[in-house]
Amino acid sequence: MHADKAVVIGLNAAIVTVSDDQPKILVVPHEETDGASGWDALPFGPFNPVRHRTLEIGLRSWVQEQTQLELGYVEQLYTFGDRGRHSLETDAPGEHVVSVGYLALTRGYDETLKGAAWCDWYRYFPWEDWREGKPPIIDQAIVPLLREWAGRQSEAPPEELARGKRRDRMRLCFGVDDVAWDDEKALERYELLYSAGLLLEAARDGRPNARGLTGKHAPNLGRPMQFDHRRILATAMSRLRAKIKYRPVAFELMPPSFTLYELQKTVEALLGLHVHKQNFRRLVENAGLVERTGRMSTRTGGRPAEQFRFRREVLNERPAPGLKLAPSRSRANS
Amino acid sequence: MHADKAVVIGLNAAIVTVSDDQPKILVVPHEETDGASGWDALPFGPFNPVRHRTLEIGLRSWVQEQTQLELGYVEQLYTFGDRGRHSLETDAPGEHVVSVGYLALTRGYDETLKGAAWCDWYRYFPWEDWREGKPPIIDQAIVPLLREWAGRQSEAPPEELARGKRRDRMRLCFGVDDVAWDDEKALERYELLYSAGLLLEAARDGRPNARGLTGKHAPNLGRPMQFDHRRILATAMSRLRAKIKYRPVAFELMPPSFTLYELQKTVEALLGLHVHKQNFRRLVENAGLVERTGRMSTRTGGRPAEQFRFRREVLNERPAPGLKLAPSRSRANS
DNA sequence: TTATATATGCTCACAATGAGTATATTTAGG
DNA sequence: CCTAAATATACTCATTGTGAGCATATATAA
CATH class of the missing domain: 3.90.79.10 (Nucleoside Triphosphate Pyrophosphohydrolase)
Structure with a gap:
């Protein structure tokens, strides 16, 4: 039974x-x-x-x-x-x-x-790393292929409507026109590319791609994974990128002692974005997330930085905040 | 195998x-x-x-x-x-x-x-409805019982530390001292009460309660549910309360046409909080979440309100926002 | 000494937000 | 008809948070 x-x-x-x-x-x-x-x-x-x-x-x-x-x-x-x-x-x-x-x-x-x-x-998601500016793969490959897909005949009857929706999805996901890039949409982007048949996984699953072709003619955007594993990874990225902004999870990835710039680099790596350095410090310090150790970093290259440690007590004070940061548009002050 | x-x-x-x-x-x-x-x-x-x-x-x-x-x-x-x-x-x-x-x-x-x-x-979570002010059950029953629990002997060796942690958990969850009430912590509160043995489900599962008693002597806070169903409901509440603030899900619960105050009442019901009326309107309108229908509400009691409908287009414009609102402290302008 | 690189402190404009006041339009009751 | 009560809606204002840039401090390398 x-x-x-x-x-x-x-x-x-x-x-x-x-x-x-x-x-x-x-x-x-x-x-x-x-x-x-x-x-x-x-x-x-x-x-x-x-x-x-x-x-x-x-x-x-x-x-x-x-x-x-x-x-x-x-x-x-x-x-x-x-x-x-x-x-x-x-x-x-x-x-x-x-x-x-x-x-x-x-x-x-x-x-x-x-x-x-x-x-x-980022080998699985080359379009997700904006630290060096907009990844070329977006304008060179993704957006053209998605445009093609959005303009394609749709199966469903309301023809124009379906096309418009596909175009909107593309705009929101990949920041076409004047829409801003949203680092947290990693999963949505993956799913969009999958729907459009632009991933090897989609071809494997027998979905037609942008040119209506299946199988080996599918474009190859990023490294594929078995089963739905790349989708799970995209879910993980989205969740982590969101979580880092309202819970102090970034510290799980840091050594016991670190400089604020090292913390920033870690956060930037996860978000795939640059962050305004001075504002990042202000945020981290004002939120009471860290405390000074007194020790200095001995790294080479400039003025030594002070070492900090995570203030575990924040967890018991306020409802422990995260690192609400915005991408810095200019690369000037990086 | x-x-x-x-x-x-x-x-x-x-x-x-x-x-x-x-x-x-x-x-x-x-x-x-x-x-x-x-x-x-x-x-x-x-x-x-x-x-x-x-x-x-x-x-x-x-x-x-x-x-x-x-x-x-x-x-x-x-x-x-x-x-x-x-x-x-x-x-x-x-x-x-x-x-x-x-x-x-x-x-x-x-x-x-x-x-x-x-x-x-709220029959399952009487402590979650703050629309009429702080629910009396909190000061009358919950906090005293949790204090007792926090002060109890702990099983783990670091005695003082465990007590302090329990006290902190209580403070953060139920807004003791000067900690603010957080409507999104519904799940954390449920789990705290469960850990403290203050729910019938905990007694059912054989957990000792605040007085070290098991079974029928457990206090009865809110209506219990089978298995872990009340926990699932608490998860649902937390998730919905959080989601409503950054995604336009509240409209799923509204009729096609509604007044802004009806929308507000729905949101307040879910959050278990009062909201500043004027600011709520400002938010909803500025976010482009609604559009006027021209029709007026014929309800009795005062000046008729205009009917609005959900602007589905927001979903395609910006990454559709929700109803970021803060509880209004004073009940004056409700 | 100087150029360069990094760390850190500070200012400022602007947007978002919480809270309140003022006014408009209805019904109920005399 | 007039007034009180109730609700809807418009507008103001102070405070805070945030994005961005300038300025200064302290190291190394040439």
């Missing part, structure tokens, strides 16, 4: 760290399945309800076993009923997997991890 | 509407299980991965079947590996249920629903 309802729960973790001013994600280079040979995967483990009382306990357990990494902050992202969206063929027949995505932060230890490796997350 | 990993997915929906200025939740009065006789439950349905491609489709499907309600906005909340927290005894032996909680909004049709009924959500 329950046979067709029984499923296996898979836990996927987007484990994030920042080192050398780059946000990195732990990936398993390429998995057994041949259908997606060479495509990276997020670390994955099944949930065993007998052994682990909660999903998070189960997650921490196998991550610990497999990677020896100690996770700091852990947050549930989303539960998907269909792993690879429309292509369930890769599952074992008769077995249904529901996957629960998690975001986890860890301080970057560059240990060698058996089977897994740290990879710059 | 997979036998111990196989689980059944349960979908729980917190279906919310607002009518007569009261936020209401659809509940199933009392379920079959006798262990929790008389405790309300959220509508529940199993997920069948063969019949439905995604979790949300599955959810919409059985809600439609069972209630004939048409859901507008639907959002996934959280996935729990343990339904009743520590008490899994109520599950059928050998069957594990992972439940996925959903928030759904619907315009309040007061149809008679077979087996289900609309219930004011």
